[in-house]
Amino acid sequence: MNRKERIILHIDVNSAFLSFEAVHRLQHGATVDVRKIPSAVAGSQATRHGIILAKSLPAKAYGVKTGEASWEAKQKCPGIVLIPPDYPLYMCCHRALVRLLKDYSDKVQVFSIDECFMEAPGMLMKEESIRFAHRIREHVRQELGFTVSVGVSTNKLLAKMGSELKKPDAVSTLFPPEVGKKMWPLPVEDLYGVGRAAAAKLHRYEIHTIGDLAETDVKLLSYLFKSYSRDHGQMLWEYAHGVERSDIMTSGPPTKSIGNSCTVHFDVEDRETAHAVLLSLAETVGMRLRLANLCGRVIGVSIRKSGDLVTYSHQVKIQSSIDCTDAIYEYCRRLFDAAWKGEPIRGLGVWVNDLSSSGYIQLSALEKDWDEKKKVDRTVDAIRAKYGPFSIVRGNFVQSGLAPLAGGAGGDAGFPVMTSIL
DNA sequence: TCTGGGGTCCTAGGACCC
DNA sequence: TCTGGGGTCCTAGGACCC
Numbered sequence: 001m002n003r004k005e006r007i008i009l010h011i012d013v014n015s016a017f018l019s020f021e022a023v024h025r026l027q028h029g030a031t032v033d034v035r036k037i038p039s040a041v042a043g044s045q046a047t048r049h050g051i052i053l054a055k056s057l058p059a060k061a062y063g064v065k066t067g068e069a070s071w072e073a074k075q076k077c078p079g080i081v082l083i084p085p086d087y088p089l090y091m092c093c094h095r096a097l098v099r100l101l102k103d104y105s106d107k108v109q110v111f112s113i114d115e116c117f118m119e120a121p122g123m124l125m126k127e128e129s130i131r132f133a134h135r136i137r138e139h140v141r142q143e144l145g146f147t148v149s150v151g152v153s154t155n156k157l158l159a160k161m162g163s164e165l166k167k168p169d170a171v172s173t174l175f176p177p178e179v180g181k182k183m184w185p186l187p188v189e190d191l192y193g194v195g196r197a198a199a200a201k202l203h204r205y206e207i208h209t210i211g212d213l214a215e216t217d218v219k220l221l222s223y224l225f226k227s228y229s230r231d232h233g234q235m236l237w238e239y240a241h242g243v244e245r246s247d248i249m250t251s252g253p254p255t256k257s258i259g260n261s262c263t264v265h266f267d268v269e270d271r272e273t274a275h276a277v278l279l280s281l282a283e284t285v286g287m288r289l290r291l292a293n294l295c296g297r298v299i300g301v302s303i304r305k306s307g308d309l310v311t312y313s314h315q316v317k318i319q320s321s322i323d324c325t326d327a328i329y330e331y332c333r334r335l336f337d338a339a340w341k342g343e344p345i346r347g348l349g350v351w352v353n354d355l356s357s358s359g360y361i362q363l364s365a366l367e368k369d370w371d372e373k374k375k376v377d378r379t380v381d382a383i384r385a386k387y388g389p390f391s392i393v394r395g396n397f398v399q400s401g402l403a404p405l406a407g408g409a410g411g412d413a414g415f416p417v418m419t420s421i422l
Numbered sequence: 423t424c425t426g427g428g429g430t431c432c433t434a435g436g437a438c439c440c
Numbered sequence: 441t442c443t444g445g446g447g448t449c450c451t452a453g454g455a456c457c458c
Contacts, residue, residue: 043426051426069425085426112458195456228455229432253430261427300451309425315451347426407427 004123008248009133010151010159011101011140013093014168016114017041017054020093021083023145038062039081042070047265048346053085057168096144104136107248109156117156119248126175133171141169157244158183160192179242184211191239198225198236214240255292259300259351260284260407267306267344271337274345276396278332280406281350283394286325287405289352290381295321296352299331306344313349314339321356324370325377328352 013019015035022035038059043049050070062077073080094113101108107119120132133150140148147169151162154175161183162174174182189199191210201224207213213221213236221233238244260281268274278301289295299322300315314335322328332350383392393404 045423048424049426050424053426067425071424115458193456197455227433232432232455256430257428259428263426298451311453313452317450349427351429 002126004125005129005154007120007124007129007132008153008156008159009118009120009136010111010156010163011097011116011118011136012149012151012160012163012167013097013114014147014149015054015056016093016146017085017090018056018083019054019146020090021086023093024086024089026145034081034083037081038064038077038079039083040064040070040073041085042073042082044084045070048263093144093146097140097148100140100143101136104132107250109248109250110252115160117159117248126173130171130173137169137171155242155244156246156248157192157239158242161190164190174242176242180211183242184209184214184240186210188213191236193232193236193239198228201225210240213237255294255355257351257353257355258285258288258292258294258296259349260288261302261304261347261349262403262406263304263347264345265401267346268348269344271340273402274336274340274348275333276400276402277348277406278336278350279329279394280397280402280404281348282325282329282332284405284407285350285352286323286328286377287381287384289323289355290358290377293358294355295323295358296355297321298353299328299335300349300351300353301332301335301339302349302351303336303340303345304347304349306346309346311347311349312339315353317354321354321358322352322370323358323377324373325380326373327370 018039018041019035021041022033026033035056036058038056038061040055040059041053043051043053052064052066052068052070052073055064055066055073059073059077059080062080064073064077064080070082090113098108098110098116101116101118105118105121109117111117120129124132129152133152137148137150140146149163149167149169150171151159151165152171152173152175153159153162158174158176158179162172165172165174165182186209188194188202188207188210189196191213194202202208202213205216205220205224207216216237218234218237221237222231223233225233225236262277262281264277268277297320298315298317300313302311302313304311316331316335318331328350336348380392389405397404
């Protein structure tokens with residue numbers, strides 16, 4: 001590559017949640033940098049949220065993996081320091097990173113809480129693009145205190161694969177001519193778009209590396225993955241060759257769905273308790289809908305069984321779009337009653353789909369008029385906005401042992417994640 | 423004192439209509 | 441009375457991502 005090209009960078013925060021914690025703690029007088037000891041950000045085991053969300057490099061050396069149960073991590077690494085997650089702090093760090101990147105380019109695409117794509121302004125030579133990436137890497141470390149890995153290439157897929165090549169605090173190129181040398185030796189499951197199911201299938205056909213995948217007849221791949229989507233096999237083959245054509249999207253696609261789910265601290269075995277959990281979930285889902293000025297026509301609940309952790313769901317499409325907490329709750333209660341088979345429940349979820357802007361609500365004559373309830377919603381939203389989310393809660397939850405507002409990361413959560421097109 | 427929570431996209435298969 | 445085909449809408453669930 002010896003001419004000017006359009007350059008795409010992928011910026012990936014190293015051990016994001018753990019790094020954010022480390023920086024925050026150091027800023028507040030901590031003497032230990034948790035990045036330098038075996039540590040991890042993990043939910044509480046007591047409330048059955050005990051999985052590893054991010055780990056330090058020393059913890060990784062003990063074999064601790066993201067997504068595994070905390071007790072497993074403790075077995076592998078008895079001295080591990082576990083830190084409870086603080087999502088508002090992580091959102092703060094995320095916003096600071098995005099602000100910094102936007103000083104370098106108008107074309108920044110937020111991909112998740114710890115990943116961004118960006119297009120370098122103008123066309124650059126290879127050496128210039130590497131210098132550009134280092135400038136950003138250095139600036140982030142100096143100003144924000146955490147490190148990033150930067151992948152440099154000419155499309156988003158290769159930039160993303162590139163940022164994986166070296167961590168932490170590193171810049172790696174993965175230009176198309178380097179694909180054979182740097183990407184093909186990697187295990188096929190490292191390729192973006194190859195998950196557990198696809199990897200198992202590929203291994204059965206003796207396709208073990210990305211290079212193997214690249215050499216496979218695209219017709220065979222189309223056949224193997226036809227149940228995923230019409231073009232999934234073709235897409236994987238193109239990815240294996242480093243081909244990907246999507247643009248940097250500076251504004252996310254419109255929201256398609258808003259939902260919240262939660263693992264309950266104990267097994268739910270009766271309808272009344274399940275209803276209470278659904279109400280607390282409907283509260284957060286309703287608030288998020290109203291905040292986004294959205295209404296939805298498809299209401300759904302999901303039920304996660306305690307024994308095998310398998311989830312099943314039930315949904316309904318209604319005549320008019322709603323955003324009212326009580327309306328959502330009422331549909332969810334009916335859905336739950338119709339779907340629940342009576343087994344112990346580990347967790348419940350509520351979601352609303354088929355969204356439209358709340359300006360266009362058409363109230364069907366067949367359905368309830370929720371006007372009065374909507375006024376209550378607005379009042380409650382306003383009080384919570386001013387005095388905090390728990391300033392006003394429903395009487396049902398007092399002393400119930402249940403959270404009045406359920407759901408994970410809260411109002412700021414929800415990053416669009418693209419599957420077929422980066 | 424046993425594994426979270428937020429999304430997107432896609433297909434299969436049934437119901438229903440012409 | 442039996443049979444075919446095309447199309448749309450809807451729900452359940454799988455696969456993927458971070």
